[in-house]
Amino acid sequence: EVDTYTSELYPVQNLSPDGMFLESVKSIPMLWFTPTAWAGKVLPHMQNYGTHHINTISAGGEFRYAAIVEASYISAHGSAEMDAEADADFLFFFSADAEAHASASASEAFRQSLSLRQVVCNGGNGKCNANSTATYDAWVDSVHKYPWVLSARYTPNYALVPTTENGIVLEAVTIAYLAWQGVQKLMEELTAIRAVLKMYAGLADPLCSFQKIGTCSSGSTSCTQAGSTGDPAKLIPIVRANAQKLYNQTDPLHAQFQTTLGARNSSMQVDGWLPNATSWVQAVKDMAAVVFSMPTVLQCTGYADMSTDPICQLFGCKDHVCQTAPGVKCGDCEAKVAASCAWASVPIPRKLLSPLFDRPIYI
Structure with a gap:
């Protein structure tokens, strides 16, 4: 991961739901489970507000390198040796760059046993998949301009009204809604x-x-x-x-x-x-x-x-x-x-x- 940072967008204790959300919650009756109430009140609320909101994200750049090697080669070498070979092959991937190519020491047998080499990057300019360290460096430098959401924390909407009668109803409705969807x-x-x-x-x-x-x-x-x-x-x-x-x-x-x-x-x-x-x-x-x-x-x-x-x-x-x-x-x-x-x-x-x-x- 590159230039990763975590941001708490909406701390729950400081987040106040708007009036329309609260009115929608109040409109959900205690007998929410009847087909009429579900169709008339629950579904419109869920369509408008959903079940959860994002309050924390982790963003940055992500570079993934994967080498799939034949099983016979893996069984004949220890894990430490395989890790070293993979690290060297990662450098060899930038074979167009003389310095990286010279420093690569993965054995030819390792490279011949590769059935697949895959490189994927998320975030940045999206141009990390090239045989050049210069291209890789340019991708790293671009991550702060075009970050990728690496992970997020979701909080149920009923946490915004936890101690009220309406909050209890919304929690029950949310559980039921997700269960039926599932x-x-x-x-x-x-x-x-x-x-x-x-x-x-x-x-x-x-x-x-x-x-x-x-x-x-x-x-x-x-x-x-x-x-x-x-x-x-x-x-x-x-x-x-x-x-x-x-x-x-x-x-x-x-x-x-x-x-x-x-x-x-x-x-x-x-x-x-x-x-x-x-x-x-x-x-x-x-x-x-x-x-x-x-x-x-x-x-x-x-x-x-x-x-x-x-x-x-x-x-x-x-x-x-x-x-x-x-x-x-x-x-x-x-x-x-x-x-x-x-x-x-x-x-x-x-x-x-x-x-x-x-x-x-x-x-």
Whole structure:
């Protein structure tokens, strides 16, 4: 971080809410949880004033350097050595600058093992990502003119009226409002997860499609050779079964969300279900960790014997598919090659490729 400073914008003890805010708070009735009061008083207040205000910020510049190194290299070196290598590579990043380049001592093996080097800067002129210490220095000098908000402290608005009856009502309303927003968001995330699972549960078996060269038509056949990521013929059924099982496991939680959200038609109170919120969040998080895990693409190749294809036979291709130049008919080919094809799956979450789940993620 560069030129960082913290500023308390609005000390709570010195901050006085304006009259319109206080009038809006007073207008919220004690029976705020009725659908009529919620729609007529609570929602307008939240839309106008929100739930929190910022009273402290930390601003300045932020420079982030990240080096992602192959696991084999990391396991072969200690943490102290890795830190030193990363520091040296950071200097080597400014290779256009002779002084920095000369002082860099990261081993060539370290640099070759890098799969990704990323530099990001927030604040300033935004031009820190360049191979020059002069450019970096210019970015540092510009931070005080164009600071970035690094962090902020949020205070609930009900803290402005803490000891009044209206403050107690506003606190209850704020908790309920955030809770309803949260469960609605969880429902949206769960719906997206279920849609993805439904797609994977319906994956078709791998079918190798190819274009027969020349005048021969398109066709398809089974894959016979699996790619390096595994045999799709064995893995696709596992993916389907895992996806369907996990989809079924989401049914109880989905039903609870529907029941909870449906209760808003009679009352906006949250006391009855709020204790479940923590477990709900964790359940959706666990499901998302599976559905959105690192993707893998399955691949395979196939072969088709075209000796019985009537069109290919017509043009003299009795044993193989013809290898021809553009515009040349199949029977005019100078060479005949085997008909081969390749198949690739959509990206599949890696955790869906594992053996079937033995227990529900959510109970």
